Amino acid sequence: MPDTVTATDALIKVDNLSKYYPLASGLFSRVRHYIHAVEGVSFAADAGEVIGLAGESGCGKTTTGKLLLRLIAPTNGYIYFNGIDVARIPSGGKLKAYRRQVQMIFQDPYESMNPRKTLYDIIAEPLAVHKIGNIVGREQVVADSLARVGLVPPETFMFRYPHELSGGQRQRVAIARAIGIKPRFIVADEPTSMLDVSIRTGVMKLLLELRQEYNLAMLYITHDLAVARYMCERLAIMYLGRMVELGPTEEVLQNPLHPYTKALISAVPVPDPTFKREAIPIKGSISRPVDPPSYCRFYPRCPVATDYCRENKHPPLEDKGDGHYVACYNV
Amino acid sequence: MVDTASQQVDRAAMRRERWRLFTRTLRDNWRLFVGSKIGPIGLGIVIFFVLFSASYPIFMAVTHNPRIYDPVTGFDYDLMPTSNPHPPTWSHPLGTDVYGRDILSQLMYSSGHDLLLGLIAAGAGVLLATLVGSIAAFYGGIVDMFFMRVADIMMLFPFLATLVALSALMNVSLLMLAIFLAILTGFGTTSIILRSQALQVKVKPFVEAARVSGGSNFHIIWSHIVPNVLPLSFLYMMFSVTGAIFTEAALAFLGFLNVRMSLGIIIQNANTSGYLIGTRLATYWYMWLPAGAVISLICAGFYFVGRGLDEVVNPRLRER
Numbered sequence: 001m002p003d004t005v006t007a008t009d010a011l012i013k014v015d016n017l018s019k020y021y022p023l024a025s026g027l028f029s030r031v032r033h034y035i036h037a038v039e040g041v042s043f044a045a046d047a048g049e050v051i052g053l054a055g056e057s058g059c060g061k062t063t064t065g066k067l068l069l070r071l072i073a074p075t076n077g078y079i080y081f082n083g084i085d086v087a088r089i090p091s092g093g094k095l096k097a098y099r100r101q102v103q104m105i106f107q108d109p110y111e112s113m114n115p116r117k118t119l120y121d122i123i124a125e126p127l128a129v130h131k132i133g134n135i136v137g138r139e140q141v142v143a144d145s146l147a148r149v150g151l152v153p154p155e156t157f158m159f160r161y162p163h164e165l166s167g168g169q170r171q172r173v174a175i176a177r178a179i180g181i182k183p184r185f186i187v188a189d190e191p192t193s194m195l196d197v198s199i200r201t202g203v204m205k206l207l208l209e210l211r212q213e214y215n216l217a218m219l220y221i222t223h224d225l226a227v228a229r230y231m232c233e234r235l236a237i238m239y240l241g242r243m244v245e246l247g248p249t250e251e252v253l254q255n256p257l258h259p260y261t262k263a264l265i266s267a268v269p270v271p272d273p274t275f276k277r278e279a280i281p282i283k284g285s286i287s288r289p290v291d292p293p294s295y296c297r298f299y300p301r302c303p304v305a306t307d308y309c310r311e312n313k314h315p316p317l318e319d320k321g322d323g324h325y326v327a328c329y330n331v
Numbered sequence: 332m333v334d335t336a337s338q339q340v341d342r343a344a345m346r347r348e349r350w351r352l353f354t355r356t357l358r359d360n361w362r363l364f365v366g367s368k369i370g371p372i373g374l375g376i377v378i379f380f381v382l383f384s385a386s387y388p389i390f391m392a393v394t395h396n397p398r399i400y401d402p403v404t405g406f407d408y409d410l411m412p413t414s415n416p417h418p419p420t421w422s423h424p425l426g427t428d429v430y431g432r433d434i435l436s437q438l439m440y441s442s443g444h445d446l447l448l449g450l451i452a453a454g455a456g457v458l459l460a461t462l463v464g465s466i467a468a469f470y471g472g473i474v475d476m477f478f479m480r481v482a483d484i485m486m487l488f489p490f491l492a493t494l495v496a497l498s499a500l501m502n503v504s505l506l507m508l509a510i511f512l513a514i515l516t517g518f519g520t521t522s523i524i525l526r527s528q529a530l531q532v533k534v535k536p537f538v539e540a541a542r543v544s545g546g547s548n549f550h551i552i553w554s555h556i557v558p559n560v561l562p563l564s565f566l567y568m569m570f571s572v573t574g575a576i577f578t579e580a581a582l583a584f585l586g587f588l589n590v591r592m593s594l595g596i597i598i599q600n601a602n603t604s605g606y607l608i609g610t611r612l613a614t615y616w617y618m619w620l621p622a623g624a625v626i627s628l629i630c631a632g633f634y635f636v637g638r639g640l641d642e643v644v645n646p647r648l649r650e651r
Binding site: 096102103115116120129155181 | 342345348536541542543544558559
């Protein structure tokens with residue numbers, strides 16, 4: 001991947017990241033099949049920047065997020081955080097030091113908290129694991145974090161159990177847990193998708209405010225382009241494990257170049273009954289990327305595909321100006 | 332942080348709040364336990380037998396003469412030696428056995444030992460099972476395979492035959508039996524059940540959240556998986572107390588245990604001296620009925636407590 005895609009001085013820089021999962025085969029069968037969950041993903045994020053990662057379910061968004069945090073070990077590729085290759089840190093002290101600087105907010109606020117722990121235990125867990133401060137100090141940090149995410153007065157919330165809270169409150173607790181150790185990079189995995197529409201904006205606003213306060217870099221995973229537009233400076237579109245388009249959010253949404261992005265955007269409903277938009281039909285349905293052929297992943301469904309697309313490898317991300325990258329031969 | 336950082340936390344208020352919420356949780360669970368109806372009955376039975384057996388050493392030290400009331404060597408010279416077994420009298424509320432020993436003090440002595448045996452065997456066994464199940468589920472792969480094959484072996488283990496052989500080689504004491512049973516439950520059936528619970532917990536996102544926070548394997552097992560398996564462990568601990576006491580009674584009856592006195596031995600004495608035959612069964616009821624009733628009641632007590640705990644632990648069982 002050319003270095004132009006990934007700025008060299010970025011806080012986090014991902015280069016050609018791939019993850020293959022072996023499919024269970026027969027006991028003595030020698031043929032192994034692989035699901036190419038994520039393949040050749042490259043991007044970079046500066047401190048204070050929110051990068052959106054959008055795509056339909058199963059396209060590898062969450063896997064990418066987990067790869068960045070080393071919850072999953074990557075098959076190929078590099079992840080540079082502050083110049084350190086995270087993909088190859090041996091587990092142990094150095095990995096723990098990396099995790100001191102990153103956090104994750106999970107999609108499901110009901111399952112991402114241990115039901116047998118109080119909010120204090122949940123929020124103080126990263127602090128306790130990294131042995132930051134003493135118990136008194138941690139109580140103060142927890143109280144401050146709770147107050148910061150709008151759960152006031154903190155004393156009344158501190159020793160409650162997650163099941164006593166609403167979904168929105170729980171997601172605020174998840175955010176409080178994430179900011180407690182003052183991370184530099186957060187992976188937010190659809191943090192608002194399971195929340196009621198009426199409280200989504202509050203949570204998104206909070207995340208944007210925190211980004212400002214802590215100069216956080218954030219990978220914001222979503223399938224909702226409206227959310228992406230609200231949250232992200234830059235937006236990446238993924239299809240079947242491949243990044244097909246990357247650029248400034250407005251640019252990608254107003255002027256989509258990749259046929260898949262165009263189809264995706266044309267599928268967003270517009271609250272105007274008289275509005276007529278050019279529908280971009282794509283044929284077939286999303287498949288599993290099991291041992292995919294080397295040509296473009298979108299080829300079987302692409303409305304503008306040519307023989308050239310079939311005869312060549314998956315197109316690389318190319319700059320079409322103003323940092324708008326597209327992986328398509330026909331643009 | 333923002334303006335809130337300047338507010339100092341009121342630590343005393345916080346501690347009060349923590350205590351209030353903690354007691355509230357206890358109270359809620361207690362209410363559920365009582366609501367199960369069967370649970371408090373079991374707890375009552377268990378408490379009764381704890382007091383029953385705990386009062387034995389006090390009686391022996393204060394009012395009872397060990398020469399008369401010792402469960403093994405006692406003999407009441409006031410009753411004619413030929414009149415044993417003797418039906419209940421004021422000095423021997425449950426009569427005496429064929430050797431002139433007070434049956435009530437035999438009961439008190441053995442129920443205490445049986446309670447201890449049951450609790451030690453079940454406690455140690457379930458502790459082991461929780462650790463084995465959590466570790467097997469968490470690490471998976473070869474570790475899981477190893478522990479589960481060990482569990483299969485334990486389940487198919489001919490433990491009665493082994494105990495018979497063992498009692499021929501050495502004196503099997505109650506503590507040895509407890510350890511033996513603990514290993515059987517710890518690596519056997521209970522560990523399989525707790526492993527399946529741990530497998531459910533292991534894939535929850537909060538385990539991943541702990542991993543992101545830098546938590547080690549030990550941290551995840553100890554502070555996330557074990558606490559979520561523990562309620563089920565307590566439940567199975569109650570059920571395995573029952574199993575341990577039954578086993579002890581059966582083995583003592585068969586004479587495989589090296590114990591001074593036991594509920595099983597009381598019945599065995601009645602049997603070997605020929606009082607469990609025909610109409611004698613009704614005449615000499617005090618020789619076998621109290622011991623049998625104590626075994627059944629203690630086991631029922633723990634089983635009822637388990638059923639009551641089931642109501643607390645298993646939200647699906649709660650009536651809505």
